[in-house]
Each structure stands twice: as C-alpha cells, then as structure tokens.
Amino acid sequence: xxxxxxxxxxxxxxxxxxxxxxxxxxxxxxxxxxxxxxxxxxxxxxxxxxxxxxxxxxxxxxxxxxxxxxxxxxxxxxxxxxxxxxxxxxxxxxxxxxxxxxxxxxxxxxxxxxxxxxxxxxxxxxxxxxxxxxxxxxxxxxxxxxxxxxxxxxxxxxxxxxxxxxxxxxxxxxxxxxxxxxxxxxxxxxxxxxxxxxxxxxxxxxxxxxxxxxxxxxxxxxxxxxxxxxxxxxxxxxxxxxxxxxxxxxxxxxxxxxxxxxxxxxxxxxxxxxxxxxxxxxxxxxxxxxxxxxxxxxxxxxxxxxxxxxxxxxxxxxxxxxxxxxxxxxxxxxxxxxxxxxxxxxxxxxxxxxxxxxxxxxxxxxxxxxxxxxxxxxxxxxxxxxxxxxxxxxxxxxxxxxxxxxxxxxxxxxxxxxxxxxxxxxxxxxxxxxxxxxx
Amino acid sequence: xxxxxxxxxxxxxxxxxxxxxxxxxxxxxxxxxxxxxxxxxxxxxxxxxxxxxxxxxxxxxxxxxxxxxxxxxxxxxxxxxxxxxxxxxxxxxxxxxxxxxxxxxxxxxxxxxxxxxxxxxxxxxxxxxxxxxxxxxxxxxxxxxxxxxxxxxxxxxxxxxxxxxxxxxxxxxxxxxxxxxxxxxxxxxxxxxxxxxxxxxxxxxxxxxxxxxxxxxxxxxxxxxxxxxxxxxxxxxxxxxxxxxxxxxxxxxxxxxxxxxxxxxxxxxxxxxxxxxxxxxxxxxxxxxxxxxxxxxxxxxxxxxxxxx
Ligand SMILES: Nc1ncnc2c1ncn2[C@@H]1O[C@H](COP(=O)(O)OP(=O)(O)OP(=O)(O)O)[C@@H](O)[C@H]1O
Ligand SMILES: [Mg+2]
Numbered sequence: 001x002x003x004x005x006x007x008x009x010x011x012x013x014x015x016x017x018x019x020x021x022x023x024x025x026x027x028x029x030x031x032x033x034x035x036x037x038x039x040x041x042x043x044x045x046x047x048x049x050x051x052x053x054x055x056x057x058x059x060x061x062x063x064x065x066x067x068x069x070x071x072x073x074x075x076x077x078x079x080x081x082x083x084x085x086x087x088x089x090x091x092x093x094x095x096x097x098x099x100x101x102x103x104x105x106x107x108x109x110x111x112x113x114x115x116x117x118x119x120x121x122x123x124x125x126x127x128x129x130x131x132x133x134x135x136x137x138x139x140x141x142x143x144x145x146x147x148x149x150x151x152x153x154x155x156x157x158x159x160x161x162x163x164x165x166x167x168x169x170x171x172x173x174x175x176x177x178x179x180x181x182x183x184x185x186x187x188x189x190x191x192x193x194x195x196x197x198x199x200x201x202x203x204x205x206x207x208x209x210x211x212x213x214x215x216x217x218x219x220x221x222x223x224x225x226x227x228x229x230x231x232x233x234x235x236x237x238x239x240x241x242x243x244x245x246x247x248x249x250x251x252x253x254x255x256x257x258x259x260x261x262x263x264x265x266x267x268x269x270x271x272x273x274x275x276x277x278x279x280x281x282x283x284x285x286x287x288x289x290x291x292x293x294x295x296x297x298x299x300x301x302x303x304x305x306x307x308x309x310x311x312x313x314x315x316x317x318x319x320x321x322x323x324x325x326x327x328x329x330x331x332x333x334x335x336x337x338x339x340x341x342x343x344x345x346x347x348x349x350x351x352x353x354x355x356x357x358x359x360x361x362x363x364x365x366x367x368x369x370x371x372x373x374x375x376x377x378x379x380x381x382x383x384x385x386x387x388x389x390x391x392x393x394x395x396x397x398x399x400x401x402x403x404x405x406x407x408x409x410x411x412x413x414x415x416x417x418x419x420x421x422x423x424x425x426x427x428x429x430x431x432x433x434x435x436x437x438x439x
Numbered sequence: 440x441x442x443x444x445x446x447x448x449x450x451x452x453x454x455x456x457x458x459x460x461x462x463x464x465x466x467x468x469x470x471x472x473x474x475x476x477x478x479x480x481x482x483x484x485x486x487x488x489x490x491x492x493x494x495x496x497x498x499x500x501x502x503x504x505x506x507x508x509x510x511x512x513x514x515x516x517x518x519x520x521x522x523x524x525x526x527x528x529x530x531x532x533x534x535x536x537x538x539x540x541x542x543x544x545x546x547x548x549x550x551x552x553x554x555x556x557x558x559x560x561x562x563x564x565x566x567x568x569x570x571x572x573x574x575x576x577x578x579x580x581x582x583x584x585x586x587x588x589x590x591x592x593x594x595x596x597x598x599x600x601x602x603x604x605x606x607x608x609x610x611x612x613x614x615x616x617x618x619x620x621x622x623x624x625x626x627x628x629x630x631x632x633x634x635x636x637x638x639x640x641x642x643x644x645x646x647x648x649x650x651x652x653x654x655x656x657x658x659x660x661x662x663x664x665x666x667x668x669x670x671x672x673x674x675x676x677x678x679x680x681x682x683x684x685x686x687x688x689x690x691x692x693x694x695x696x697x698x699x700x701x702x703x704x705x706x707x708x709x710x711x712x713x714x715x716x717x718x719x720x721x722x723x724x725x726x727x728x729x730x731x732x733x734x735x736x737x738x739x740x741x742x743x744x745x746x747x748x
C-alpha cells in the first residue's frame with residue numbers, strides 16, 4: 001500500500017508563552033509519495049525531524065498541518081491503533097517483563113477478533129472437507145455440491161468436539177440414507193486461536209531468526225537480538241506499513257551490516273511498504289529503493305539513491321552522501337569558465353560571474369600531468385585495489401583533499417605536487433549563498 | 440591486611456550507634472522475650488525481689504482472654520479490609536494523576552495533605568463528621584455525613600455514638616484508615632509511574648492495546664516492585680494499627696458504653712502495660728511479632744514470583 005504525505009508540518013510550540021518564536025518547526029511542508037511495497041530511507045543529521053515524521057505516519061504525533069494517506073484513505077486523524085502500522089522504536093521498547101514469545105504475541109492478542117474470523121474460516125473449510133469425505137465414504141450423491149455450501153452452523157454447532165454435529169442439511173440426509181450420521185471433528189475454537197497465534201509468532205520469529213530465543217527476557221538478549229525481536233513484534237500483525245526508527249544504531253559495525261541486509265531481505269519477502277530512518281548515509285544508500293534527505297525539517301531531495309548521489313540538488317545533499325565525503329573548494333565563475341584558485345578547471349558557459357562552491361567527488365580525480373588542477377601532495381594511502389591520494393590546496397575548504405585513484409597508477413605519483421584532470425560528471429558547482437546547484 | 444590495621448577506627452566510629460542499638464533495641468527485644476515467659480511478671484514486683492515462674496503461662500492466658508481475641512479480630516479485619524482497598528484506590532488515583540497534565544502538581548499536593556497532618560487530629564475530625572449530633576443546641580441536627588446521606592433519603596445512621604453497631608464502627612475505621620494511608624501509597628506509585636518509559640505505552644498504542652489491557656499487562660507489571668513495597672509496608676502498618684482508633688473513639692477504643700470494642704493488638708499491649716502486667720504485654724507483643732513475620736514472609740514469597748524487577 002502506498003503512503004502519501006501531503007504538506008506535512010509539525011511545530012512544537014515554545015514552552016514559554018512570552019517567547020513564541022522559540023517554537024520548533026520539526027517538520028516543514030513535507031510532501032512525498034512512498035510507492036507500494038518499497039523501502040524508503042529517511043536520511044538526515046540528528047534532530048532534522050526524522051523521528052517526528054515517522055511518529056506522524058504512525059499516529060503517535062498529530063501533524064500541525066498537512067495530511068497523510070494510506071492508499072486512498074485519509075488517516076491524518078486516525079488513532080495509531082487503527083492505522084495498522086508496525087513500529088520499531090529507536091531503542092526497541094520491548095516489554096521488559098515479558099519473554100520474547102510474549103512480546104511477539106502481544107500485538108496478536110489485541111486482534112483476537114480478526115484472528116477468530118480466520119479460525120472460523122478454517123473450521124468451515126475443515127468441516128466441509130470432512131463432510132465431503134464422509135459423503136464419499138458413504139456413497140452419498142452430490143457430495144461436492146453439499147461440501148461447497150457447508151453452512152456456518154456446522155462450525156458453530158461443532159463448537160464442542162463432543163457435541164452432536166447434526167445440521168439441518170445432513171439431518172435431511174440422515175433420514176434418506178439412514179444409519180451413519182455426519183459429525184465434524186473439529187478442535188475447540190479457543191485452542192485453534194491459540195495455535196494460530198503461536199504459529200504466526202513463530203513465523204515472524206523465524207523470519208528474523210530468533211525462534212531459538214523465545215523463552216528469554218529482553219534483558220538476556222544482545223542488542224542485535226533485541227532489535228530483531230522488535231522487528232518480529234512489528235511484523236507479526238502483518239502491518240500495512242512498517243516503520244523503523246534507526247533500528248541499527250545500537251549495533252556494532254558487523255552486525256549492522258548483517259542486520260541491514262536482513263531488513264532488506266525481510267522487506268522483500270513480505271513486500272510491506274517500509275520507511276527506514278537513519279542518519280547513516282551508507283546504510284540508507286545500500287538498502288533503500290528511494291531515499292529522502294532532510295535537513296532542519298525541510299526535505300532537501302528525494303529519489304533513487306544513485307540518482308541523488310550523481311545529481312545532488314544542493315551542497316548539503318552533496319556533502320551528506322558519499323564516503324569518503326565530497327571535497328569542496330572555494331571557486332569562481334569568470335568569463336564562462338570555472339576557476340579554483342588560479343586553475344581553470346572547465347568551461348561553464350551560461351553562468352553569470354560569481355564566487356561559488358565547487359564539489360568534486362573523490363573518484364572524480366584523474367591523474368594527469370597536464371591536468372588543470374594543481375595540488376600539493378601530502379600522502380598516499382594504498383589500500384588494495386584503490387589508493388587515496390591526500391593533497392592540499394589553498395582553495396579547499398578542508399585542510400586536505402582526498403581522491404580515490406586506481407592503485408596501479410601509483411608509480412606516476414612523486415615529487416611535491418600532483419596534477420589532476422576532473423571527470424565532468426563528478427564535479428558540481430553550487431551557489432555561494434543559497435548553496436543550490438548551478439552545474 | 441591493610442583494612443584490618445585501620446578497622447579499629449571503623450569500630451570506633453560505629454561505637455555510639457552500636458551502644459545505642461544495644462541499649463534501646465537489642466536488650467529490650469531480649470528482655471521482652473524473657474519477660475514473656477515469666478508468669479504474671481510485673482516490674483514493680485520484680486523490684487521488690489519477687490521471683491516468677493518460667494513457662495508458657497502468659498501465652499496461654501493471653502490467647503484465652505476474650506479481650507485479646509476481640510483485639511486480634513479487629514486488627515486482622517482492619518488489615519484485610521484496608522490494605523487492598525487503599526492500595527487499589529491509590530493505584531487508580533496515581534494512574535489518573537499521571538494521565539493529566541494541568542493541575543497535576545496542585546492535586547498531588549492536595550492528595551498529600553493527610554500525610555503531613557496529625558492522625559489523631561484527623562481522627563477527631565472524622566469523629567465529628569460521623570457524629571449523630573450535629574449541633575448540641577439543636578437536638579434534631581445530625582453530623583455532616585448523615586446530612587449528606589440524607590440527601591439520598593437515607594435515615595441517619597448511628598456510626599460511632601452510644602449504642603452504635605459494630606459494622607458501622609468498622610466502616611468508619613476502614614474509611615478513615617484508607618484515607619489516611621492513601622497519600623503515601625499514591626506518592627510511591629506515582630513516582631513509579633513517572634519512571635516508566637513512555638515508549639512502552641506508545642508501543643502498546645501502536646499495537647492497538649485497549650486501556651484495560653495496557654493497565655494490567657504493562658502498568659501493573661512495571662509497578663510491581665512499588666506495589667509489593669506498598670503492600671508489605673501496608674500490612675506491617677495495618678497490624679500495628681492503634682492511633683487511628685484512638686483518633687476516632689478516644690482512649691475508650693470503642694463507642695461509649697462499649698469500651699474496647701474496636702481495640703487492636705497494640706492497644707491490648709498498651710492496656711496490659713498500663714495495668715503493670717509486663718508479662719502479658721510481652722507475650723502479646725511476641726504473638727504480634729510472629730503474625731507480622733509470617734505475613735511478611737508470605738508477602739515476600741508471593742512477590743518473588745510475581746514481581747518483575
Ligand atoms: N516533544 C517535543 N517537544 C519539542 N521539540 C521536540 C519534541 N520532539 C522533538 N523535538 C524537536 O524536533 C526536532 C526533530 O526531532 P526528531 O526527534 O524528529 O529528530 P531526529 O531526526 O529523529 O533526530 P535523531 O537522529 O537524533 O533521532 C528536534 O529539533 C527536536 O529537538
Ligand atoms: Mg530520532
């Protein structure tokens with residue numbers, strides 16, 4: 001199911017009535033459509049309003065303005081319990097007094113009514129099957145037709161296994177065919193309900209591979225295991241939308257890598273529309289179908305991870321995505337050409353003369369003796385396939401500039417300086433004040 | 440060892456406390472046990488050089504006293520009635536207080552007032568409120584409670600005056616004790632509630648948990664350490680009930696003409712002491728101690744199974 005956010009805004013009022021300007025605009029005019037079955041990464045630095053957005057989607061916080069749609073339904077004013085969402089909190093919020101099994105069962109026990117319907121359907125199916133088999137065994141004609149329209153009363157009458165299971169229909173048959181009476185043998189409803197819930201709990205647990213930990217308390221689990229329990233608890237009710245708030249923040253590097261793959265796998269397997277909050281750009285890029293980059297409550301850019309990386313809308317997005325980060329220089333556009341210091345990097349027709357920020361991705365540097373960009377060489381770090389060439393430039397906004405180059409070319413480096421030419425699709429030019437992309 | 444070299448200093452610092460405890464706690468306990476087994480022991484007699492027979496005579500005498508069984512019955516009844524009622528009420532009030540934002544501080548203070556008020560004074564106010572006679576000058580007027588009940592057409596009830604019935608006396612005592620016990624319990628439970636991470640409630644809400652279920656499955660288990668504490672101290676305090684009865688009924692410990700009808704275990708011990716029968720008082724004190732010990736052990740045993748820490 002798709003989720004549509006329309007001009008979503010959240011303002012936390014100032015604590016002090018005398019200074020209303022101290023209000024916090026946590027989310028500002030957020031408009032985005034999350035396509036059905038996709039995994040969307042909500043990305044941004046700490047305090048940019050990611051959790052607030054998530055809480056508004058699940059209903060724990062009421063938006064100050066704008067609306068939220070699940071599919072075609074406007075859920076803006078719906079209470080969280082009626083939205084059918086699963087939420088994994090930033091710190092899991094597992095109930096500490098319950099075992100893993102009880103934690104996972106907890107949401108199911110809240111939906112007994114719906115589950116009971118499923119039980120009744122199963123019972124009807126079972127009764128129908130038994131009736132068909134019974135009719136076949138006793139050579140009763142038209143068995144298929146009878147079996148197809150087993151009335152609900154069969155299930156109801158069979159409430160108790162021992163109860164006499166004669167319904168109006170087979171009572172009629174009894175009079176015709178005389179001796180054997182059809183009695184559907186069905187387990188009790190409550191028992192079936194319990195089994196159904198347990199089945200589903202174990203299914204969710206197996207999905208996140210914690211079915212061997214079901215009898216432990218959360219305090220007896222590692223951070224990664226707790227996190228998986230939290231995911232299982234959110235998944236077990238088969239939510240329409242799954243919301244994950246920085247679920248990997250407490251994990252160590254390896255487990256984080258492993259778990260994010262797992263989240264991806266689970267999301268693919270279940271096909272549940274998922275929103276995944278993180279401030280780690282690598283995490284977001286690696287598993288999301290789409291990412292949304294936020295800053296101070298304002299959406300900066302949305303799109304496929306690679307598209308955003310290749311085409312950042314502004315300096316913030318360019319800086320935020322990519323490891324190692326983009327290198328930024330003070331530059332200038334003069335007479336239709338781009339200068340960094342004295343070096344003319346490229347022609348830039350159609351842009352007025354002005355000072356600018358120049359961003360160059362680390363992989364955008366090409367070793368070239370006659371290249372236009374001259375740098376002072378500081379260090380070379382060879383790491384297998386690639387090497388980092390660390391150099392200095394007076395115009396750079398950081399003390400050193402890091403470029404990633406094929407390590408086969410290391411013999412070409414030497415001396416005090418190094419010169420580069422720049423791949424044109426790896427260089428971006430931003431307005432000095434607005435920081436919007438110019439090129 | 441480095442520690443033992445200096446340990447005499449530690450002992451020195453502890454000495455005053457140790458001496459005080461020995462004199463005022465340990466010795467009296469030992470002496471109480473000793474006296475309890477000396478038949479009809481009285482301090483005056485002992486000072487006169489009288490010797491006493493050793494044995495269980497005090498105990499067998501105490502338990503056959505009709506006055507003692509009355510006291511025991513009153514104490515147990517008050518305990519069993521007031522502790523659960525006050526705990527449940529306190530839990531309810533604490534949960535409600537925790538749920539509201541405006542006026543929370545003010546209401547918290549109001550609920551806490553009984554705690555800082557002298558219980559004898561409160562008892563006297565209760566006695567006035569439940570009195571049959573409102574104003575001595577007009578013989579027809581009744582106390583405020585009877586006045587209030589009169590609005591609903593209830594005929595004036597003789598709560599605590601001459602000729603009142605036991606159930607009426609007990610009702611007044613239960614209301615008074617519950618009211619008096621509430622503030623402390625509310626304080627403890629509210630403190631516990633405020634320590635519960637709000638995210639558990641948010642998680643429960645997202646999962647569509649009903650209020651009742653949230654209360655029983657989340658609030659109560661989260662509060663279980665505080666609940667256990669409140670229950671255990673409540674039972675211990677309940678078995679030591681005394682001043683509340685004095686507050687409502689005065690030293691008579693019952694309505695006029697029924698002296699001691701609502702006396703308690705502690706009251707029995709005081710009475711024995713004032714009659715200079717230390718032997719009997721000690722035996723009763725030991726019995727009370729035994730009862731409290733057993734009840735507390737049961738409490739601890741149950742809470743070990745039910746409490747989530
Ligand atoms: N209840 C609140 N009252 C006032 N301000 C709030 C409240 N909750 C959040 N904020 C503010 O709203 C902004 C966004 O907060 P939010 O929790 O959404 O950030 P976040 O992006 O999730 O950050 P993090 O990555 O650190 O979790 C922050 O500036 C925060 O201080
Ligand atoms: Mg957050």
